[in-house]
Amino acid sequence: xxxxxxxxxxxxxxxxxxxxxxxxxxxxxxxxxxxxxxxxxxxxxxxxxxxxxxxxxxxxxxxxxxxxxxxxxxxxxxxxxxxxxxxxxxxxxxxxxxxxxxxxxxxxxxxxxxxxxxxxxxxxxxxxxxxxxxxxxxxxxxxxxxxxxxxxxxxxxxxxxxxxxxxxxxxxxxxxxxxxxxxxxxxxxxxxxxxxxxxxxxxxxxxxxxxxxxxxxxxxxxxxxxxxxxxxxxxxxxxxxxxxxxxxxxxxxxxxxxxxxxxxxxxxxxxxxxxxxxxxxxxxxxxxxxxxxxxxxxxxxxxxxxxxxxxxxxxxxxxxxxxxxxxxxxxxxxxxxxxxxxxxxxxxxxxxxxxxxxxxxxxxxxxxxxxxxxxxxxxxxxxxxxxxxxxxxxxxxxxxxxx
Amino acid sequence: xxxxxxxxxxxxxxxxxxxxxxxxxxxxxxxxxxxxxxxxxxxxxxxxxxxxxxxxxxxxxxxxxxxxxxxxxxxxxxxxxxxxxxxxxxxxxxxxxxxxxxxxxxxxxxxxxxxxxxxxxxxxxxxxxxxxxxxxxxxxxxxxxxxxxxxxxxxxxxxxxxxxxxxxxxxxxxxxxxxxxxxxxxxxxxxxxxxxxxxxxxxxxxxxxxxxxxxxxxxxxxxxxxxxxxxxxxxxxxxxxxxxxxxxxxxxxxxxxxxxxxxxxxxxxxxxxxxxxxxxxxxxxxxxxxxxxxxxxxxxxxxxxxxxxxxxxxxxxxxxxxxxxxxxxxxxxxxxxxxxxxxxxxxxxxxxxxxxxxxxxxxxxxxxxxxxxxxxxxxxxxxxxxxxxxxxxxxxxxxxxxx
Numbered sequence: 001x002x003x004x005x006x007x008x009x010x011x012x013x014x015x016x017x018x019x020x021x022x023x024x025x026x027x028x029x030x031x032x033x034x035x036x037x038x039x040x041x042x043x044x045x046x047x048x049x050x051x052x053x054x055x056x057x058x059x060x061x062x063x064x065x066x067x068x069x070x071x072x073x074x075x076x077x078x079x080x081x082x083x084x085x086x087x088x089x090x091x092x093x094x095x096x097x098x099x100x101x102x103x104x105x106x107x108x109x110x111x112x113x114x115x116x117x118x119x120x121x122x123x124x125x126x127x128x129x130x131x132x133x134x135x136x137x138x139x140x141x142x143x144x145x146x147x148x149x150x151x152x153x154x155x156x157x158x159x160x161x162x163x164x165x166x167x168x169x170x171x172x173x174x175x176x177x178x179x180x181x182x183x184x185x186x187x188x189x190x191x192x193x194x195x196x197x198x199x200x201x202x203x204x205x206x207x208x209x210x211x212x213x214x215x216x217x218x219x220x221x222x223x224x225x226x227x228x229x230x231x232x233x234x235x236x237x238x239x240x241x242x243x244x245x246x247x248x249x250x251x252x253x254x255x256x257x258x259x260x261x262x263x264x265x266x267x268x269x270x271x272x273x274x275x276x277x278x279x280x281x282x283x284x285x286x287x288x289x290x291x292x293x294x295x296x297x298x299x300x301x302x303x304x305x306x307x308x309x310x311x312x313x314x315x316x317x318x319x320x321x322x323x324x325x326x327x328x329x330x331x332x333x334x335x336x337x338x339x340x341x342x343x344x345x346x347x348x349x350x351x352x353x354x355x356x357x358x359x360x361x362x363x364x365x366x367x368x369x370x371x372x373x374x375x376x377x378x379x380x381x382x383x384x385x386x387x388x389x390x391x392x393x394x395x396x397x398x399x400x401x402x403x
Numbered sequence: 404x405x406x407x408x409x410x411x412x413x414x415x416x417x418x419x420x421x422x423x424x425x426x427x428x429x430x431x432x433x434x435x436x437x438x439x440x441x442x443x444x445x446x447x448x449x450x451x452x453x454x455x456x457x458x459x460x461x462x463x464x465x466x467x468x469x470x471x472x473x474x475x476x477x478x479x480x481x482x483x484x485x486x487x488x489x490x491x492x493x494x495x496x497x498x499x500x501x502x503x504x505x506x507x508x509x510x511x512x513x514x515x516x517x518x519x520x521x522x523x524x525x526x527x528x529x530x531x532x533x534x535x536x537x538x539x540x541x542x543x544x545x546x547x548x549x550x551x552x553x554x555x556x557x558x559x560x561x562x563x564x565x566x567x568x569x570x571x572x573x574x575x576x577x578x579x580x581x582x583x584x585x586x587x588x589x590x591x592x593x594x595x596x597x598x599x600x601x602x603x604x605x606x607x608x609x610x611x612x613x614x615x616x617x618x619x620x621x622x623x624x625x626x627x628x629x630x631x632x633x634x635x636x637x638x639x640x641x642x643x644x645x646x647x648x649x650x651x652x653x654x655x656x657x658x659x660x661x662x663x664x665x666x667x668x669x670x671x672x673x674x675x676x677x678x679x680x681x682x683x684x685x686x687x688x689x690x691x692x693x694x695x696x697x698x699x700x701x702x703x704x705x706x707x708x709x710x711x712x713x714x715x716x717x718x719x720x721x722x723x724x725x726x727x728x729x730x731x732x733x734x735x736x737x738x739x740x741x742x743x744x745x746x747x748x749x750x751x752x753x754x755x756x757x758x759x760x761x762x763x764x765x766x767x768x769x770x771x772x773x774x775x776x777x778x779x780x781x782x783x784x785x786x787x788x789x790x791x792x793x794x795x796x797x798x799x800x801x802x803x804x805x806x
Contacts, residue, residue, distance in 0.1 A: 053729030053737050083725055083737065085754045118722025119755050226730035305708065305793070306801055313802025319521025322486055326456030327629035334456050334486065351488045352522050390708070392798045398709055399716030399795075 003164050004258050007172065010143030010159030011036055014172035014197035016239035019142030021149035024130035026123055027078030027116060033127065034146035035099065035134050036193060037072040041109055042237035043199075044070035045206040047213050049230035055082035056092035057112045061231055064108055068202035071109035073193060073233060074099040074134075075150050076127065077178070081114040082228040084121050091122040098128055102135040113191050113231050115152055115178060147176040150191055153397060154178050158269040160262050166242040166251040171198040173258050177232075177266045190270055192217065192232040194262065198255060199238035204246035208259045209234045216263035219385045221302045222274035234259075271386045276393030279311050280386070282371040285325075288381030293330035297374060298385045300328030308390035316361035318346045325374060336377040342370050406567050407661050410575065413546030413562030414439055417575035417600035419642035422545030424552035427533035429526055430481030430519060436530065437549035438502065438537050439596060440475040444512055445640035446602075447473035448609040450616050452633035458485035459495035460515045464634055467511055471605035474512035476596060476636060477502040477537075479530065480555050480581070484517040485631040487524050494525040501531055505538040516594050516634050518555055518581060550579040553594055556800060557581050561672040563665050569645040569654040574601040576661050580635075580669045593673055595620065595635040597665065601658060602641035607649035611662045612637045619666035622788045624705045625677035637662075674789045679796030682714050683789070685774040688728075691784030696733035700777060701788040703731030711793035719764035721749045728777060739780040745773050 012019050016039040024033040046065035048058050064070065074095055081088045092112050100110040114122070147157040161174040179190025200208070213232060238244075245255050272280050283302045288294035301307055304324040310317035318339045325332055339347035341364040344356050364370050415422050419442040427436040449468035451461050467473065477498055484491045495515050503513040517525070550560040564577040582593025603611070616635060641647075648658050675683050686705045691697035704710055707727040713720035721742045728735050742750035744767040747759055767773050 051726065051729040052733075052735050053725055080722075083722060083750075083753055083755075085738065085752070118726060119750075226726070228726050228729060305797075309798050309801035312798060315802065319483075319486060322456055323454065323521060323629070323631050326454040326631060330455075332455050335488065347486075347522075349488070350486055352486075390798060392795050392802075394708075395712050395715060395793060395795045395798055398712035399718065 003254070004162050004261060005164070007161045007163045009141070009161050009174060010147050010176050011174040011193055011195045012140055012143035013161035013174040014195050016040060016197055016237045017174070017195050018138040018140055019146040020134050020137035020139060021142070021145035022130050022134045022137065024076065024126045026076055026126060031145065031149040032077045033130050033134055034075045034149035035072065035138060036146055036195070037103060037138055038235055038237040040237050040239065041069055041071045042235040043068060043202045043205050045209045045234045047209060047232045049227060051226050051228050053083065053228045055080050055114060055229045056084060056088040057081055057114045058229055058231055059089070060092045060096065061111050061113065061233065064111060065233065067108065069109060070111050070235060071105045072099065072103055073111045073113060075113040075191065077150050077152050078116040079114060079120050079122050080116045080118045080229050081122050082118045084119070087121055091124055094124065095127060098131050102131050111233060115150065115191050115229055118228060143174060143176065150176070150178040152178065153275055154273055156273055158266055158273065160265045162258050162262050164254060164258055166198060166240070166245065166255065169240045169242045171240045171242060172196065173262050175262045175266050177270060179270045190217065190230055192266060194232070194234040196236045197238070197240040198236055199240065199242050199244045200236040201244050201246035205234060205236050208256050211256060212260040212263040215260055216267040220267045220271045221299065221385060221387045222271060222277070268386055271388050274388035275397045276391040277388035278391050279389040280369040281311060281388060282384060282386055284371060284373045284384045285376065286373070286382045287375040287377045287379060289331040289379040290381040291383060292381070294381040294383035296328040297325045297330040298383045300324040301372065301374070302385045302387035305390060311365065311389035312391045314362060314365040316341055316346055316358070316365050321372060321374065322347065330376070331378060332376055333378065338375040338377065340373040341365060406657070407565050407664060408567070410564045410566045412544070412564050412577060413550050413579050414577040414596055414598045415543055415546035416564035416577040417598050419443065419600055419640045420577070420598050421541040421543055422549040423537050423540035423542060424545070424548035425533050425537045425540065427479065427529045429479055429529060434548065434552040435479055435481045436533050436537055437478045437552035438475065438541060439549055439598070440506060440541055441638055441640040443640050443642065444472055444474045445638040446471060446605045446608050448612045448637045450612060450635045452630060454629050454631050456486065456631045458483050458517060458632045459487060459491040460484055460517045461632055461634055462492070463495045463499065464514045464516065464636065467514060468636065470511065472512060473514050473638060474508045475502065475506055476514045476516060478516040478553050478594060480553050481519040482517060482523050482525055483519045483521045483632050484525050485521045487522070490524055494527055497527065498530060501534050505534050514636060518553065518594050518632055521631060546577060546579065553579070553581040555581065556678055557676055559676055561669055561676065563668045565661050565665050567657060567661055569601060569643070569648065569658065572643045572645045574643045574645060575599065576665050578665045578669050580673060582673045593620065593633055595669060597637040599639045600641070600643040601639055602643065602645050602647045603639040603658070604647050604649035608637060608639050611659050614659060615663040615666040618663055619670040623670045623674045624702065624788060624790045625674065625680070671789055674791050677791035678800045679794040680791035681794050682792040683772040684714060684791060685787060685789055687774060687776045687787045688779065689776070689785045690778040690780045690782060692734040692782040693784040694786060695784070697784040697786035699731040700728045700733040701786045703727040704775065704777070705788045705790035708793060714768065714792035715794045717765060717768040719744055719749055719761070719768050724775060724777065725750065733779070734781060735779055736781065741778040741780065743776040744768060
């Protein structure tokens with residue numbers, strides 16, 4: 001990473017951001033309403049779920065962020081405000097209006113995100129009552145409280161912050177995210193928020209975000225389900241005082257590297273906290289006829305329930321891996337396929353590598369974290385995704401998570 | 404069904420078929436090698452996995468059945484003979500040669516199928532030693548023993564037989580199948596064998612089989628994984644003495660109906676015996692913009708791990724159902740979607756139907772068998788698939804099933 005170093009503070013690590021959380025009792029008695037505010041209007045960029053059913057706050061954010069500017073975000077857990085019809089849309093708008101008024105900022109600069117159960121209307125009276133307390137609690141160290149308030153089935157909060165220098169100025173990027181189930185590439189079921197005090201040109205911010213998301217959040221999968229609420233928002237308020245970053249600026253690549261780093265770290269935290277996950281697995285396909293083929297293969301492996309359950313059992317069941325590649329739609333010639341678990345070759349030219357003892361493979365699979373690498377030996381296409389196993393606990397969590 | 408009635412006897416119910424099973428100790432000490440023989444060469448048709456990785460016996464059957472004729476089938480459980488390279492191919496051929504010799508039939512009329520673990524070579528010495536015993540045991544009531552010998556993780560054997568009249572002659576169709584995991588449309592992980600004593604034209608047999616499979620085996624899913632070994636074979640030996648059936652024959656539609664009935668019954672048995680399954684669920688999408696869209700939606704719902712786990716928990720979590728439709732790729736307008744569990748409407752115009760008490764919905768979901776119907780109200784496209792829930796037991800079974 002060279003000159004990029006990790007710091008503490010999450011989304012409030014960069015200058016000019018405040019955050020807070022309160023218990024609005026939206027579903028459970030625990031902090032469930034968070035706010036993140038920039039002291040000045042910021043350049044903003046966002047990416048959203050590709051699900052055709054989209055929650056009201058997703059539609060609101062998508063509309064507003066298109067202007068390339070925002071100042072504050074109100075986020076709740078416990079209720080997704082999805083499949084709530086015209087009432088849900090009115091509720092999302094009203095949340096924005098109330099929060100903008102309480103903060104005394106321009107209404108269009110206010111964004112709203114929700115996560116939780118689908119199909120239940122927002123308890124607006126409780127949200128309304130909580131907003132003044134939330135605004136009163138805003139502070140420069142509130143990143144931690146906010147990261148906890150946006151959790152649903154997450155078992156731990158997920159925060160990162162990085163620091164580096166641009167034009168002799170210290171610049172920071174902070175981030176937090178939530179998500180544990182309904183996680184699949186193409187903006188998994190998750191909310192992620194990034195802040196920076198760097199000055200960044202609007203189009204450039206969007207470009208840096210898109211590239212980073214494609215290499216991080218779009219490469220993770222827990223269960224292959226895509227949610228109605230996925231949102232990632234990025235605010236850049238310029239308070240570090242650097243010359244405006246954009247392609248061509250000497251520090252542009254450093255900035256992009258930092259954005260990618262923070263996104264990848266947050267994304268891997270999501271996977272590690274995957275519902276019931278006991279193992280973190282990097283699935284890498286190389287030698288594919290094309291990158292698109294490699295993607296088909298990594299996704300098929302990472303989403304195969306049979307592959308995921310074998311990982312849970314610490315079973316180097318490469319038969320299930322090659323089976324998934326076979327039905328993925330990628331071009332494959334059985335006699336050319338090699339499969340490795342970490343450095344150990346399990347399959348050579350489509351058959352068991354007799355020189356690798358099963359006990360050695362099992363040792364790899366018993367680790368908390370390992371890589372499954374498939375080489376198709378057909379071309380130069382590659383792809384990598386980050387995923388986890390599927391455990392008994394996953395089923396228990398999701399059989400019990402009430403409507 | 405009119406004049407079609409159920410009878411006993413499975414694949415040996417029709418005239419002129421014998422079957423047997425023996426314990427060859429391929430993997431476990433239990434009957435694991437079965438044989439099915441027609442007294443005379445039969446018209447034959449087959450359908451096979453679409454996985455690009457295909458087991459040796461699949462390739463052998465595909466080649467041989469193309470001639471439209473076969474007389475006997477040798478099937479083993481315990482070893483899939485998949486990803487076994489040139490040795491696997493030689494083993495499949497040798498199994499066919501040995502069985503044909505022992506039966507004194509023409510070599511190309513001998514078919515071979517395997518199911519079990521991928522990547523392990525066939526224990527040919529044990530198979531070879533078992534074949535004479537198998538041939539010696541062939542008998543007219545052997546359907547039951549054969550149906551049991553082809554099981555892997557199946558908890559029960561799956562057999563059906565039907566009887567009806569053609570040209571004043573009694574005609575029968577018998578069937579057996581196996582499969583419990585790695586089950587997904589497009590020829591799930593399963594083997595199925597159909598026999599009939601009807602005389603049927605070769606092209607017509609293939610057509611009847613294809614139509615029936617598309618309405619049965621290709622509409623079931625347990626876990627969304629497609630295997631390397633799926634095979635369905637259909638023999639018609641003409642011993643009933645009817646005039647040859649083909650399109651245009653007055654009994655052609657009756658015959659097709661019987662084939663569809665037996666295939667659908669066998670397919671539903673597969674799902675009911677899905678690994679760890681506690682509920683049998685019919686997923687029906689109607690009002691889609693096209694049949695293709697309806698298919699995308701039924702598959703997305705039936706393969707969603709979150710939907711399947713909610714069924715296990717008897718939770719009428721329609722939010723997960725509509726979410727799956729949203730990412731399925733089908734055209735959908737949220738405000739038009741209705742969702743019913745059996746006859747009860749849970750969702751009306753994209754939102755919770757307030758007139759349906761949650762407790763009533765839960766009552767439906769607690770049944771062993773129910774239907775989830777989604778009406779998209781966009782067109783005339785429909786599709787139905789048969790599936791099951793995903794239980795804690797599924798994970799346990801598949802974490803423990805050894806490489």
